Amino acid sequence: MPTDSHRDISLKPRILIADDSRIVRATLIKRIEGMFEFREALDGEQAWEMLLIDPSIRVVISDLTMPKLDGYGLLKRIRSSKIGRIRNMPVVVVSGSDEQAERDRAKAAGATDLITKGMSTGQLLSRLDILSKLISTQNEFERGLEALVQHVDTDEHVALLSPEVWQEQAEGMRASAVRQNRNFVVLTACIGLKHVELDAYPALPPPTVINAIGQLLHRTVRQTDCVARTGEIEFTIATGSIHFDSARNFAERVCRAIAHANLIKDGQMALIASCGVVSISEYADDAAEIEGSLAQMRVKAKDRALLGLQNAITGVIGTQEELLLKQGGHLSEADINTIDPAQSGEVDLSIDLATLLRWIKEGKEDQVLAHIGKLSTELQPLVDLLLKQYKV
Template sequence: MTRVLVVDDALVMRRSVEKMLRSDYEVVLADDGEAGWDVLNRDDRIKMLITDIQMPRLDGYGLICRVRADNNARIRDLPIITITGAEDDETKARAYACGSTDFITKPFNQKLLQARVDAYLRLKQAGLTQANAATAADEVDPVTRLGGLGHFIKAGQQQFARAQQAKQDLAAAALDIDEYDHHQRQHGKAAGDALLAWFSGMLTTAAGKNATLARVGEAEFAMIIPALDRAPALELCEQLRMRAAAEPFKHGGASLPISVSIGLVTLNEDAPETFDKLLALVEQRLSQARSEGGDRVSVTILSDIMPEPEEVVLTGVDETPRDDAAALPLAEVEELAAE
């Protein structure tokens, strides 16, 4: 089973997240950022990090910064989901700026957490066998009528290879509906599904027949268009962003203001060596757009403007050695607690 690290100083929260994920993932627990950092360096099977913000010794911000500045790509490129009870924009912006892939506000439900973990692990690992890839490629999302992640990866890999061989450009983007969770909580699942279908139609019309489109997360979409360079790709993304903002979504008498965050990568401009690196860069730029408040297109990430991220100074870090109890699987934590 894929191994996920959960870092939170509250035992109740660690146990709750473990319970939500244990049917599909092996969950490892740590009770603060330092313990989590120890696990990441010792356990090369960790494929995702889920972390709280407010913790003793090393908080979530410091842990995320360490991960993103690490020289080891296994650690540096981990998908990171931040979970916190804070709902203010400053907390979200700081988490995204540090390099968080996504942000979930407590309390959250099992379905939401599982959807986020599934989506980001698939993007990270592209861990599909040939048989699974063929099956996934044939699947159609019933809400948006778009293909899913398997479809996007299979088609994207082919288009990436063709573009490299023909020395042509290629544009890829990740698009996320801002505050989707809030809209769904306020107006219900039916409204949330209708919003996804509405945006999917807008995206399909704007992108054109040559685009490969997919729904890859709860409210995240992916797009890849061959033979499209930076300037027209940026113009297309800006038009999508402005159109979404200009046309409030209406459902059941409610009119919802909508904005979209977009991360954009083009092959010739950014020169990713592989399709996996292209996907990782797209996700990082989407995170940057979110960190800047959403409703924008990002073609940069922090490392683009901070050439030496390893020099980030982490304050308030206690380097005192500790034992491994905080990083034990849940069963062992409970045994220790019972002693």
């Protein structure tokens, strides 16, 4: 009989390290072995075989240059896999340089993150921990959806706010955000069915599926947020005091979990989950417009969600995605994953200092300058303290 300590060890997240250099593999293992289990692969082909046979792997760390199958080839196989747990696997690319061109190419190929070989152990462990928890959360979300849909009666009441109560609570959140110069985001998720051979969705999902999704959203959002079913295939969430990229990440995980859960038994049909996202920062240049923007935000979020749904896109539709689609461009799910919210016109009013420092290191001075004025009030007490300390 295994002891509790043995069970705890076996429950450590498992990392797959793919690199043809024995020294690099040994170095990475030494840095992570206290917190993670690991498997080693000498090339991309071996890594792919391990992913197929080992469902306990949570994150892949991969070199870009390997024999037989390089890192880009491995990424392509992972992102095009028909197996959900592999297709959604976080992949961290290891690079010897920190050049933006290589980072952009890796991201475009489907890399979740890119780290340099000189990254500190603390940073590496922190990133791997976050990624392993994210994939575990998404897997739990999918399993929860599958379990819920088996027990939800089509007539069962879903414990969500009415649109009227949602409007009242969201307006209070929006007003508070304006007063405190904080961010406020409206997310609208629309659910549809797509035939594998068609470009657009042809049908509505079964009521049991919609009800199950509503119940799980109600359990998933923070207590400080509010969610309502605002249409036959539509849910709307209001969230405040959250970074815009965090709201996008939440919406992305919800969309992926809904689409990849085993809720539709017809092998020719697939769920589409498209989420329109609108931030109050889109109206930040006009104080008068902010005061009356909640209704506009709801309409805009719904329009974006429906635009994504009509184009059979599972993922988040924000300012940049909306512009591309309305111009007749094509957006794949990989394209959506590579769009940087900080470059899309959706500026986060509550951006933190850690993010600003990271942007400075990445050479994004223009983005940092866009937030200096908004942070001056919060930083002033710190400046005053420093002046007092050194009696300047």
